[in-house]
Structure formats: C-alpha cells, structure tokens
Amino acid sequence: MAKQASLTQSMSELHTWAGLVLGWVLFAIFLTGTLAVFDKELNWWMQPELRVTGQSQAEAVQVAEDWLRANHAGASAWNIGLPSERGPGLSVSAGEQRRGERTYLDASTGELVEPRDTAGGSFFFRFHYTLHMGRDLGVWIVGLAAMAMLVAIISGIIIHKKIFKDFFTFRPGKGQRSWLDGHNASAVLLLPFHLMITYTGLVIFFLIYMPAATDVLYNGDRQAMFRELRPGAEQHQPQQGQQGQGQAERGERSGQGEHVEQASRGEAPAQMLPLAGFIALGEAHYGAGMLSSISVSNPDRANAQVEVRPMLGSRIELTKGESMAFNAITGAALRVPEPSRATLLTQRVMAGLHFAQFGGYPMRWLYFICGLISCAMIASGLVLYTVKRRRQAKVSATWLRQADWLNTTVVAGLMVACVAMLWANRLLPVELAERSEWEQRVFFGSWLLTLLHARVRAPSRAWIEQLAAGGLLLLALPLLDFLLAAAAADVLRLSVDATAVICGALLLWIGWRVAHQPAAVERAALRKTPKPAKSRPEPAGAQS
Structure with a gap:
C-alpha cells in the first residue's frame, strides 16, 4: 500500500x-x-511635444476657456483636461468629441500643440x-x-x-x-x-467574478445597486421642464415672445462665472492641485452647469466616477459627493490600495x-x-x-x-x-x-x-x-x-x-x- x-x-x-x-x-x-x-x-515621456509651463490649474483653465469661447462658442459642451504634477498636458474638446479627439494647448500661450500619437x-x-x-x-x-x-x-x-x-x-x-x-x-x-x-x-x-448576488437582489439591474450605494449621486434640483415652465409663464406675462421659447428650453444666453473660480471650489473639497478635468454643459446659456472631477490620488479611497456639479451662472452647488456607505467605502479603499x-x-x-x-x-x-x-x-x-x-x-x-x-x-x-x-x-x-x-x-x-x-x-x-x-x-x-x-x-x-x-x-x-x-x-x- x-x-x-x-x-x-x-x-x-x-x-x-x-x-x-x-x-x-x-x-x-x-x-x-x-x-x-x-x-x-x-x-x-512618450509625448515630448508636451512641455511644462509652470501654470497653475486655475491659470490653465482660463487659457482653455478663452480658446473654447473663441473657437467653439456654440458647442453643446466643453471638456478641459487639466495639467498636473504627473502630466503637463492641457487638453480641450467640444461637443460630442471623443477622448482621442482632444486638442492640446500650450497652458501659457494658448497656442495649439500637436503631440505624437503613442500607445504610451x-x-x-x-x-x-x-x-x-x-x-x-x-x-x-x-x-x-x-x-x-x-x-x-x-x-x-x-x-x-x-x-x-x-x-x-x-x-x-x-x-x-x-x-x-x-x-x-x-x-x-x-x-x-x-x-x-x-x-x-x-x-x-468583484461584479464580474461574483455577479450572482447582484443579479438576484437587483434583478440584474446593476445601476440600481449603484444608486443605492451612492444615494447622494443625484441631488434634488429643479427639473429642466419645471424650470422652463416657470420661465415660460413669466415670459408670457412680460410678452417676450421668441425669448420665452428659448427660456423654456433653458437656452437663453447668460453670462457664466469664470471657470477658474470653480477650480477653487473643487480644490476646497479635494485639495490643491488634485483636479483632473472640468466640463461645462450648455456653456453661456441659462441652464449651464460645470462639473469638476478629481484625480484618483486625492485620497486612498478610489474616487473614480466621482464629481461635483455647480450652476455655472450662480456658482451654487448642485451635486456634492456624500460619504460612501461602509460596503462601497471598503471596496473603494481596497481598489485604492x-x-x-x-x-x-x-x-x-x-x-x-x-x-x-x-x-x-x-x-x-x-x-x-x-x-x-x-x-x-x-x-x-x-x-x-x-x-x-x-x-x-x-x-x-x-x-x-x-x-x-x-x-x-x-x-x-x-x-x-x-x-x-x-x-x-x-x-x-x-x-x-x-x-x-x-x-x-x-x-x-x-x-x-x-x-x-x-x-x-x-x-x-x-x-x-x-x-x-x-x-x-x-x-x-x-x-x-x-x-x-x-x-x-x-x-x-x-x-x-x-x-x-x-x-x-x-x-x-x-x-x-x-x-x-x-x-x-x-x-x-x-x-x-
């Protein structure tokens, strides 16, 4: 034996x-x-055309805003990638441009920069x-x-x-x-x-390797799970329809005609606050120099909103997908991240590690x-x-x-x-x-x-x-x-x-x-x- x-x-x-x-x-x-x-x-390193300019993020975003207003004033959205300690590139895109279609600018002069295409x-x-x-x-x-x-x-x-x-x-x-x-x-x-x-x-x-629990508890709707885990992701704010209805009623009473229709859709021209100010608001929450990008929906319109996103390294908890939203006209906060629930926080900290x-x-x-x-x-x-x-x-x-x-x-x-x-x-x-x-x-x-x-x-x-x-x-x-x-x-x-x-x-x-x-x-x-x-x-x- x-x-x-x-x-x-x-x-x-x-x-x-x-x-x-x-x-x-x-x-x-x-x-x-x-x-x-x-x-x-x-x-x-693999894009030597990008140079360090020494500009702060607030100064860089002002350069990007000026360029976008001069070249894409009527776009539905502006997107700005900010320079940081780990990358000097200032990138911009307008409308529905994809990530690979970004335009790079010199952060000090606003001139176009054409970095080489690279896998990086x-x-x-x-x-x-x-x-x-x-x-x-x-x-x-x-x-x-x-x-x-x-x-x-x-x-x-x-x-x-x-x-x-x-x-x-x-x-x-x-x-x-x-x-x-x-x-x-x-x-x-x-x-x-x-x-x-x-x-x-x-x-x-974990959702790929062990999907059974999520599929059973939420009937396969993973977005429902994320909404429950991040209850503060959607802040209560006036719906565009409700906001437009109130503006239309006020417009009818004042007899503004065509402008009423624009206001009902939130498309009336309006003066936005400088985007550099929203950099300060974002840094107050995430820390100085810790923002990765800023985007504007409906720029220079009454319903314009500004969204700032942090870099992943702002803290040990992974902040991917997190952002803050503000009214671009008044500067009022529309969405501020709330503390994560214990389950999501645990997963985010492990991912951050x-x-x-x-x-x-x-x-x-x-x-x-x-x-x-x-x-x-x-x-x-x-x-x-x-x-x-x-x-x-x-x-x-x-x-x-x-x-x-x-x-x-x-x-x-x-x-x-x-x-x-x-x-x-x-x-x-x-x-x-x-x-x-x-x-x-x-x-x-x-x-x-x-x-x-x-x-x-x-x-x-x-x-x-x-x-x-x-x-x-x-x-x-x-x-x-x-x-x-x-x-x-x-x-x-x-x-x-x-x-x-x-x-x-x-x-x-x-x-x-x-x-x-x-x-x-x-x-x-x-x-x-x-x-x-x-x-x-x-x-x-x-x-x-």
Whole structure:
C-alpha cells in the first residue's frame, strides 16, 4: 500500500504546479503592473511635444476657456483636461468629441500643440489586467492567475515552516540553492504586499467574478445597486421642464415672445462665472492641485452647469466616477459627493490600495520597488522548477526544454519587448499613420523574436543574450532621448532616463551572474571535495 503524502508534501506539489502553470502569466501581469505604477509619467515621456509651463490649474483653465469661447462658442459642451504634477498636458474638446479627439494647448500661450500619437504608458496599464485580449476574456484570465497566486502564497506559507529563517538566508554562487534562497527571501520579505496586491486586484472586478448576488437582489439591474450605494449621486434640483415652465409663464406675462421659447428650453444666453473660480471650489473639497478635468454643459446659456472631477490620488479611497456639479451662472452647488456607505467605502479603499494613486511619489516608488522584487520572486520560482527537475530527472527532457524557452521568453523576452516599445516611440516617424498601433506591433514583434531566439539557442546562452540585450537597450535609452528629443528635457523625463540606466545596469549584472554561475558552482564543489590523503613512504624492504 502506497504511503499517503504528508500535508507539507501535498502543499509542495500544489505550490509547484499552481506557480508553474500560471507563473508565466503572473510574471507578465506583475511586470506590466509595475510599469503601470508610472503610466502617466511614461505617457509624458512618450509625448515630448508636451512641455511644462509652470501654470497653475486655475491659470490653465482660463487659457482653455478663452480658446473654447473663441473657437467653439456654440458647442453643446466643453471638456478641459487639466495639467498636473504627473502630466503637463492641457487638453480641450467640444461637443460630442471623443477622448482621442482632444486638442492640446500650450497652458501659457494658448497656442495649439500637436503631440505624437503613442500607445504610451497606458498600454502597460491595460495589458496588466486584460493581457491585450478582449476585456472580459482578459479580466477572467487575469482573475484565474490571481487565484493561482493566492493558492501559491498560502501553500508556500505551509511549506516553509522556518519562514523567518528563510528571510535571513541567502547563499550566493550555490546554483539551485541560491535560486531557492532568493525565491524564499523575496517571498517572505514581501508577503504582506503579495497578499494585499493579489486580493485587492480580485476585489476590483468583484461584479464580474461574483455577479450572482447582484443579479438576484437587483434583478440584474446593476445601476440600481449603484444608486443605492451612492444615494447622494443625484441631488434634488429643479427639473429642466419645471424650470422652463416657470420661465415660460413669466415670459408670457412680460410678452417676450421668441425669448420665452428659448427660456423654456433653458437656452437663453447668460453670462457664466469664470471657470477658474470653480477650480477653487473643487480644490476646497479635494485639495490643491488634485483636479483632473472640468466640463461645462450648455456653456453661456441659462441652464449651464460645470462639473469638476478629481484625480484618483486625492485620497486612498478610489474616487473614480466621482464629481461635483455647480450652476455655472450662480456658482451654487448642485451635486456634492456624500460619504460612501461602509460596503462601497471598503471596496473603494481596497481598489485604492491596488492602484497606488495615493501618497504621492514616495508611495509610487515603494510600489515600483515591491513590484520589481515580486517579478524576481516569480522568475526565480520558474527557473528553480527547471533547475530542480533537471537534476532529479523526474520529467522528460522535451518538457524541460519547453519550460526553458518559455521561461526565457516570458521573463527576459518581455523586458526586451517593453524597452523596444520605448525605442519605437522615438524612432518611428512622428507623422506615421496609426503610430500607436505600430508601437504595439513593435512590442509584440520584439517579443516574438525573443521566442524564436530562445527556441534556437541553448537555455543558458538565451538567458545571457536576452538579458544583455535588454540591459544595453535600457542603458542606451537616455542617449537616444538626448539625440531625438533634447529640447523636451525636464525633471520628469530625466528621471525616466535615470531609472532606465539603473534598471539596465541591473539586467547586465544579472546576465553576468548567470554567465559566471556554472563556474562559481564548480569552484564551490571543488572546495567541498576532500583532498586525497598523502601516501606515506613505505619502509625499506616492504616490497619483498
């Protein structure tokens, strides 16, 4: 009768296969998520035509208002995207223009600016939770990978009984032992972060993953649920019909004729308050410099309304979809956000923890470094599987070869593809049609080339060459930026270049360690091999 496996052995197998089967997907999710921490900064870097002007949001919105009044006075709506600490762009649109049809202005002069079309850092953000698939399919695959991550974390805790010892143990130059020490140390070091970032990622899409309760309680009407969760979203205000009826009655009594009909529809011309004043009203609620956009419906008419929206980082509670509305003529508040109910507040805080939009740059850098360490943990686990199985000879050589080239392509190859996209942003012609699409084609084309390279090269050589390629591309990125966009240099863009240099040097160092690891392991093995005992000279006559 076969001996039943212990709990630790069972958890070890679960940890191995849960981490391996979806580990490649998890690495792509974590790497692009780490880059997405600075998605707006990458957007800024990838559009060097946008310059920092030093204007406040109130000054910028006045420039935008003047331009819209001069060019779109009769539009049904005005929309203004405000410059911020994380992006210098002042954008405007009128009427029913879509987001991609915005016009950019110089915030100090009001002159038109034409930034290049780019996928930007937003590409990494979308890839992080959709894997560049259809939104629903991508979200489901990412959710499955997140569940596998939770399984791997919990089973890993059960496996490592000496979890605190693992935190302080690292033995370099020991081959498989070093990979295991690095995997364990990074996992234990960031255990709270891994649990938080994985669980909150699932909470964001709770309505997709667990729709049954909502469908039953609200008969499939999710908007009814949101209305109940946000009772203050719709403030009591005069209906346009009622307001128009009162104006019409007053107009009939005064005999205003045609103006009565306009007033009944709220279309009578009226003088709006300066939009800069509404910036102050919004900042009084959300904080200075924390507004992302302002929009005006029916500008310069009696029924004009102004809506101000905050940036996501105004506080730890995610404020997506939240806004304040004012009467554009009188400045009276029409809608002010009320405190969220406990259930919605909980979900919003968890989403805010995941998006890391709070706490400014210190918090973003903390998340970025934690993300890099998490990528190292996943990568070391994937490599450890092949190293351990090759020594134990428990699986076929064919399967190990497939795992080797997948490891190389997903880890090193994906990093090369990300850097190649940044290079494409500078090298592709600015006037190129569908330019953002071509940047994405460069990304996936480069990734495909790394796959082909990993298939034809020996595993160790493929690792070394792809890590070296990624490192050299990163080190040379500031030079490329200086040659092609020197006039756009500012503190943020220089920070991106400096980060590229540091990450490039790190990749080259890792490649160097991989290249010299076999020799180091061999030297360590020779040091441990006992030396043969010296033979003593035999006494004379012993050979008789």
